[in-house]
Every structure is written in structure tokens, then in C-alpha cells.
Amino acid sequence: MTEFNELSRQFQISDLKEQRADLHFFHASKEHAVAVLTSLKEKYGYTHLVFFTVVDHLEKNEFHLTYMLHNYEKHHDMGVVVKIARENVQMESIHHLWPAAATYQQEIREMYGVEFPGSPGLYENFALEGWEDIPPMRRDFDTKEYSDKTYYPRPGRESHDPREYMKENLYPGEAETW
Amino acid sequence: MSDNMNDMDQIQLFNDQGRLLNAGLPDEEKALFCDAAPQVDAPYRGIWEKFLNWARSESLWILGFGTGCGAIELRPLMTSRYDMYQYGVQPRPTPRQAGLFIIGGYASVKTMKRIVRSYEQMQGPKFVLGLGSCTVNGGMYWDSYNTINRLDHYIPVDVYIAGCMPRPEALLAGINELKKLIKEGKGENANKYAENFEWYKRNQKKIIKDWNMPDYNW
Amino acid sequence: MVKEKENSKFPPLVDGKSQYDLTSGKYLRVWQGPQHPGITGNMSLELTICGDEIIDCKTHVGYLHRGFEKLMERRKYIQCFPVVCRICVPEPDFNEYLFAACTEELAGIQIPERAEWIRTLNLEMARLTSFLMWIGGQAGSFGMGTIGQWTVTLRDYMLDLFEELTGGRIYHMYMLPGGVRADFPPGWINKLLDTLKTVEKTLDDVELAMMHNAVFKMRAKGLGIITPDMVDKYGITGPNARAAGVARDIRKDSPYLVYDKLDFEIVTGTKSDAYGRCEVRIKEMYQSIDLIRQIVEKMPKEGPFFTKLPNVLHWRIPAGHTYKRAECTRGEYGFYVQSDGSDKPRRTYVRGPSYTHAVALMEHLAIRTNIADTAGLMVSLHTYPPEIER
Numbered sequence: 001m002t003e004f005n006e007l008s009r010q011f012q013i014s015d016l017k018e019q020r021a022d023l024h025f026f027h028a029s030k031e032h033a034v035a036v037l038t039s040l041k042e043k044y045g046y047t048h049l050v051f052f053t054v055v056d057h058l059e060k061n062e063f064h065l066t067y068m069l070h071n072y073e074k075h076h077d078m079g080v081v082v083k084i085a086r087e088n089v090q091m092e093s094i095h096h097l098w099p100a101a102a103t104y105q106q107e108i109r110e111m112y113g114v115e116f117p118g119s120p121g122l123y124e125n126f127a128l129e130g131w132e133d134i135p136p137m138r139r140d141f142d143t144k145e146y147s148d149k150t151y152y153p154r155p156g157r158e159s160h161d162p163r164e165y166m167k168e169n170l171y172p173g174e175a176e177t178w
Numbered sequence: 179m180s181d182n183m184n185d186m187d188q189i190q191l192f193n194d195q196g197r198l199l200n201a202g203l204p205d206e207e208k209a210l211f212c213d214a215a216p217q218v219d220a221p222y223r224g225i226w227e228k229f230l231n232w233a234r235s236e237s238l239w240i241l242g243f244g245t246g247c248g249a250i251e252l253r254p255l256m257t258s259r260y261d262m263y264q265y266g267v268q269p270r271p272t273p274r275q276a277g278l279f280i281i282g283g284y285a286s287v288k289t290m291k292r293i294v295r296s297y298e299q300m301q302g303p304k305f306v307l308g309l310g311s312c313t314v315n316g317g318m319y320w321d322s323y324n325t326i327n328r329l330d331h332y333i334p335v336d337v338y339i340a341g342c343m344p345r346p347e348a349l350l351a352g353i354n355e356l357k358k359l360i361k362e363g364k365g366e367n368a369n370k371y372a373e374n375f376e377w378y379k380r381n382q383k384k385i386i387k388d389w390n391m392p393d394y395n396w
Numbered sequence: 397m398v399k400e401k402e403n404s405k406f407p408p409l410v411d412g413k414s415q416y417d418l419t420s421g422k423y424l425r426v427w428q429g430p431q432h433p434g435i436t437g438n439m440s441l442e443l444t445i446c447g448d449e450i451i452d453c454k455t456h457v458g459y460l461h462r463g464f465e466k467l468m469e470r471r472k473y474i475q476c477f478p479v480v481c482r483i484c485v486p487e488p489d490f491n492e493y494l495f496a497a498c499t500e501e502l503a504g505i506q507i508p509e510r511a512e513w514i515r516t517l518n519l520e521m522a523r524l525t526s527f528l529m530w531i532g533g534q535a536g537s538f539g540m541g542t543i544g545q546w547t548v549t550l551r552d553y554m555l556d557l558f559e560e561l562t563g564g565r566i567y568h569m570y571m572l573p574g575g576v577r578a579d580f581p582p583g584w585i586n587k588l589l590d591t592l593k594t595v596e597k598t599l600d601d602v603e604l605a606m607m608h609n610a611v612f613k614m615r616a617k618g619l620g621i622i623t624p625d626m627v628d629k630y631g632i633t634g635p636n637a638r639a640a641g642v643a644r645d646i647r648k649d650s651p652y653l654v655y656d657k658l659d660f661e662i663v664t665g666t667k668s669d670a671y672g673r674c675e676v677r678i679k680e681m682y683q684s685i686d687l688i689r690q691i692v693e694k695m696p697k698e699g700p701f702f703t704k705l706p707n708v709l710h711w712r713i714p715a716g717h718t719y720k721r722a723e724c725t726r727g728e729y730g731f732y733v734q735s736d737g738s739d740k741p742r743r744t745y746v747r748g749p750s751y752t753h754a755v756a757l758m759e760h761l762a763i764r765t766n767i768a769d770t771a772g773l774m775v776s777l778h779t780y781p782p783e784i785e786r
């Protein structure tokens with residue numbers, strides 16, 4: 001992976017992983033992430049921002065910001081993962097590289113509470129309106145509990161863990177052999 | 179109906195003259211909007227009401243507001259294969275001209291605010307058709323943080339059509355069922371809304387947090 | 397930055413945004429949607445107008461937000477399948493395919509060859525169905541209701557085929573990890589070929605009635621021009637980009653399923669305005685019909701269509717993350733799935749093409765168009781709101 005080797009001489013990047021021949025992931029430090037993205041875009045032809053999202057790792061107390069870039073000449077995808085701590089998260093904005101990124105950042109601010117100073121329209125509503133709880137896509141937000149206490153669930157709906165339910169009703173008394 | 183009034187935090191709706199407070203509006207806009215609550219419009223007696231009900235049931239004009247994914251089955255219903263015009267049903271662009279509101283599936287909180295507003299702007303007698311399982315009990319999205327579970331807690335519903343998604347034939351059956359109800363004189367849900375106005379309003383205000391419209395939209 | 401005339405009726409543009417003062421009384425702010433017949437699905441545009449020209453546009457989405465990505469964190473992999481197809485209503489098959497493909501890649505499952513052919517057939521049928529829906533909307537937004545009457549009925553005939561194959565009209569839940577759920581019913585292929593003939597015949601009429609219509613030409617030509625240099629800036633994919641002459645098609649560039657065994661060319665246009673995009677999409681409909689015929693001809697007639705899976709209720713997917721993409725009618729549709737080794741996905745991200753088309757691009761293109769053309773412009777970008785906010 002020549003791009004990775006060249007970039008690793010300048011920037012703090014690590015853990016290159018090949019998922020497929022046309023898809024690689026690597027980790028970048030928070031300070032160098034935007035610089036890495038800029039050089040991927042300007043120097044290596046990764047001109048298309050496919051998506052930008054966040055994965056919440058609650059047990060490690062980390063957000064994994066995932067930028068996915070695509071190179072149209074080589075038809076290759078590059079995923080850049082940035083690990084940041086979950087408290088008072090701030091990240092540099094990339095709307096100057098791709099104007100469409102402002103929408104992604106607006107959504108992430110609303111769904112995870114990650115701040116991107118300077119991003120246009122950051123504090124406007126995206127999908128929610130009048131939301132007062134913690135950002136809903138965080139792992140510590142329980143959507144069922146919230147729904148039960150807010151939306152008057154109609155009585156009579158039962159839900160079972162399929163594994164337990166099948167064991168009790170379809171194969172009673174059988175030891176678990178699988 | 180009053181069972182969950184107790185556990186709800188008491189929101190004040192009326193002032194001491196019995197007019198609506200319109201607390202969500204900025205002060206300079208309060209004078210622009212009406213502050214009267216809706217009133218029960220009693221039906222006529224005897225044959226005249228029967229005639230009116232017949233007329234109402236044969237010209238159901240639906241509001242063209244595709245609130246959810248159920249709207250995708252309205253398009254086949256409007257076009258030549260299922261052709262709802264033969265039942266006297268046609269889409270209208272504005273709430274003022276419409277008499278039937280088809281809630282096309284799940285209603286997120288943001289849409290619910292627009293549904294309430296559009297529903298209140300419709301002129302009575304008005305009817306609501308809940309389309310899809312998600313209006314009955316949340317359906318596929320029963321545990322979602324952003325979709326309501328029971329539509330009849332926010333606006334009165336005449337007919338539910340279960341399914342995800344209901345076929346156009348099911349929709350036609352639902353419309354025929356509604357016609358039957360109207361002809362029997364049971365389509366009085368606009369009056370039910372006026373009678374239980376406080377209960378509906380409290381339920382609505384429980385989920386719609388930034389209420390920046392009048393309490394009752396004329 | 398555009399150089400303005402001294403006495404222009406428009407406010408000056410700075411970085412593509414108009415500078416105006418609402419209190420001057422010269423400008424008016426109107427909302428188009430969500431309750432509006434000229435809007436695609438449930439979304440709204442906040443328009444600032446000067447006369448009847450739009451000088452500023454802001455897209456508001458989120459009316460259809462159901463929190464799919466959160467709901468999938470609570471469901472086992474196999475329980476996600478009934479949910480995942482509901483993300484994009486008019487074209488659910490791409491969701492099914494991509495989520496199944498991601499799951500298969502993470503779990504290391506190889507699907508039988510015939511399943512790949514059936515999946516491709518299904519996806520091409522979905523493409524044709526979705527385009528038939530779109531063309532009715534495009535014609536309707538310019539005041540030609542007849543074409544909608546024709547094509548939505550044709551779409552219904554396609555849905556009948558789906559129903560016979562999968563059991564569902566709109567949501568199919570047909571592609572599961574390991575292959576597809578059922579084989580073709582007897583006689584289904586012949587019905588499919590017959591329906592394709594009907595579609596092709598009507599499509600000729602549509603092209604004649606729509607693309608050669610003087611009013612349509614006058615209104616659609618020059619509306620919402622996308623230049624090639626905007627393509628990367630705004631992340632434009634699919635027919636919107638191809639109409640601007642950018643020959644990018646995931647089916648050709650990084651072939652998935654069996655697209656490398658099929659014979660087709662990337663359709664490109666010369667100018668991406670509403671008319672040009674329309675031309676490209678109609679060509680793609682013909683192409684789609686051709687592809688379905690090729691698939692029917694080339695696919696293996698016998699063979700397994702499902703591979704045996706471990707018990708799906710106890711299925712734990714090894715930790716890892718992957719991204720899969722497919723070319724849907726509107727552009728690049730993608731799924732990012734991350735597994736942490738448990739029986740539920742840790743994170744699923746859905747990349748819908750409308751995400752960039754309807755928000756950033758629409759806000760840019762709407763400026764200085766006529767307010768009566770907003771609906772036509774919106775439909776010509778072919779956006780479906782449910783995949784924006786999910």
C-alpha cells in the first residue's frame with residue numbers, strides 16, 4: 001500500500017488493514033486526521049467523500065470517527081478511522097474540503113454530540129426537533145425505554161428473545177447441542 | 179380516557195376567561211391567531227343529516243400529504259389500475275379543501291407536529307384513516323425513539339388498515355368501510371376531538387417539545 | 397463569484413449564497429412542503445423568493461427519521477432483514493442486497509452462483525420499477541399527468557412479478573445472507589419477458605410524448621445544470637453525474653454480483669440539466685430491460701440458490717468492518733457494517749445517494765430558478781427522502 005507507506009513518514013497513522021483488495025482501513029491520530037484527508041484528496045486522487053460517520057465504543061470510552069474516501073481512477077476505497085475520547089468531543093471540520101461534509105457533520109452533532117467548530121449550520125435541526133435527551137445514537141441511550149415512557153405503547157405486544165423462546169416452546173427439555 | 183391524565187405533568191392550556199393561552203407563540207404574534215378552542219358541532223336531525231352523510235361519504239377528498247411510506251401505495255391507487263376516482267375519492271393539495279386525512283404509516287415526532295397542524299386546519303366533518311401497522315401500535319418501529327406508537331392518542335382515527343404495507347385493495351376496502359361508518363352517522367370524530375380537546379392537546383404537547391404554533395390551528 | 401449588474405433585481409451572490417435583507421419587503425420567505433403536492437416524499441424546502449425567482453433555498457429533512465441504525469443495534473442479524481428493506485421505500489432491494497452482502501463478507505460465506513444471478517435479476521427489476529415510478533413524477537411535475545397514469549400501471553405489473561416471486565408487493569425480504577429465499581415459480585420467466593415487452597412498448601410512447609413535447613423541452617432544458625467540476629465537490633453519483641458526461645458506473649467500474657459477465661455500456665449524456673438527466677434515465681431503462689433479458693438467457697437454469705447457514709438465531713459474526721456499494725437508480729448506495737463479534741451489529745451506516753443530492757446540491761441548484769420549476773428540479777435529481785434521514 002504505497003499511499004499508506006508514504007503518508008506514514010509524515011503523519012501519525014497506523015494499523016493498516018486490508019478488508020478487500022479494493023478496501024483498506026487505517027487509523028489516524030486526531031491531530032493529523034484532517035491533514036491526512038487533505039493529502040489523500042489532493043495528492044492521491046481520493047476525491048470522493050463516500051460517507052463520514054461515527055461508531056460508538058462505549059466500553060472503551062471512545063468514538064471512532066470513520067471517513068470513507070474513494071479513488072475513481074483506481075476504484076479503491078480508503079477508510080480513515082480516528083479514535084477520540086467520548087467526553088466533550090471536538091473535531092476539526094472538513095467542510096472546506098467537501099461542501100457536502102457539512103451535512104454529515106450536522107447529523108453527527110445531533111446524533112452523537114460531536115462538535116465541529118466552524119461547520120456551517122452545525123446547530124440547526126437535522127432529523128430531530130426539540131430533542132431534550134442525550135444524543136440518541138450514543139450506545140448509552142436506550143431507545144426502547146424512551147419509547148415506552150413517551151409514546152403510550154399499546155398493551156398486548158409481547159416480544160421474546162428468539163433463542164429462549166424457541167428453546168421453551170419448540171424444543172422443551174432438550175439440551176442445547178448447537 | 180382520563181386514566182393517564184394523572185401521571186402527566188399539568189400543562190396549562192386555558193386562561194381564566196377560558197381562552198387558549200397560545201403559550202408557544204411569541205408575544206407579537208399572539209394577536210394574529212385565534213384563541214378559541216374548537217366546539218362541538220351537533221349533527222342535524224333525521225333525514226337531512228342522512229342526506230348530508232350520504233353526500234359526505236360519496237365525495238371523500240383526501241389531503242395530499244404523504245406522511246410516511248404508505249404514500250407509495252397511494253400512487254397506484256390514484257392511477258388507472260385501481261382508480262380511486264370511481265369511488266369519489268380524489269387528492270386535494272390543501273387541508274382546507276380536504277375531508278379525509280390518510281396517515282401513511284409511521285409518524286415521526288417532527289411529522290406529528292405537521293399532522294396536528296394540518297388536521298386542525300381541515301374543515302369538519304373530517305375523517306382520519308390510519309394506514310399501516312405502525313399507526314396501530316408502532317408496527318416495525320415500536321421501539322424507535324422518534325416514531326409514535328398509537329395514533330389515536332393524538333388525533334381521533336376512524337378506520338385503521340393494518341399491514342406493512344397495506345395493498346391498494348386494502349385501502350379501497352378501508353375507504354368503503356369509512357363510507358359505511360359515515361352513512362350510519364358514526365363519523366363524528368371531529369366532534370370527539372372538540373370534546374376531548376384537552377386530553378388530545380396534553381398528549382400532543384407531551385411529545386412535541388418545541389411547540390411554536392397556536393394551540394389550535396384554525 | 398458572479399459579477400452583478402448595478403440595477404439587478406437579485407441580491408448579490410457571495411460564494412453562491414445570496415445576501416439579502418428580509419425586512420426590506422422585497423423578498424418573501426415561503427415553505428414548500430412537507431404538506432405540498434409538489435414535493436418528493438415528506439420533506440420541505442424553505443425558499444426565499446424575489447418575485448417568482450428563488451434567491452435562497454434551505455432543505456429541511458428528518459420528517460421520516462425512524463432511527464434505523466439505532467434499531468438495528470438492538471436486533472440480531474437475521475432480525476435486521478425485515479427492518480432494513482424499509483429504509484428506501486420505492487427501491488428496497490438494494491438495502492437487502494447490500495446488508496446481506498456485508499454480512500456474508502464479514503461471516504465469510506460464499507453464495508451459490510445461481511443466487512448471484514437471481515440477485516442481479518432482482519436488482520435490475522427493482523431499478524426498472526423505480527424508474528417507472530420516477531418518470532411519472534417527472535412528467536407530473538411539469539403538468540403531464542397522462543404519463544404517470546401509464547407508467548405507474550406498468551410499475552404495478554412489475555410489482556405483480558415481484559409479488560409472485562417473493563410474496564411482497566413493496567417490501568420483499570427476498571435476499572438473505574446465503575442466497576435468495578425462493579426459486580422462480582413455474583412460468584414466471586415467461587411472464588417476466590411478456591411484461592418487459594409491454595414496458596418497452598409503452599416506454600417508446602412515453603419517450604415520444606414526453607421527450608418531444610415542446611412544453612417539456614422548454615421548461616426542462618437548462619433547469620438545474622450540473623457541471624462536471626461540481627461532481628466531486630458535492631459527491632454527485634449516478635445518472636445525475638453521468639448526464640454531465642462523467643462516465644462512472646459502479647456496475648462497470650468495480651463489478652459486483654455478475655455484472656462483469658453481462659454486456660452493457662455506461663450511458664452518458666452531454667449536459668446535465670433536467671432534460672439531459674431525463675434522457676440518461678430513459679436510456680438506462682432500456683438498458684435495464686436489455687440486462688434482464690441477458691440475465692434470463694445466460695443464467696444457469698438449475699442449481700442451488702441458497703447455502704446452508706449456521707442457526708441464525710445463535711449466529712455470531714466475527715469482528716470486523718466493511719463497506720459495500722451498489723449502483724442504484726439514483727447513484728451510489730452503500731452499507732457500512734461493523735461487527736464486534738456479538739450476535740447484533742454494532743453499527744450500520746447507510747449511505748444513500750439522496751443525502752448529498754437533496755441537501756447540499758439542491759440548495760445550490762435551486763438558486764435563481766423559477767418557483768414553479770422547483771418540483772421539476774427536485775424530481776429531476778431523483779431524491780427519495782427516507783434514505784436521507786433513515
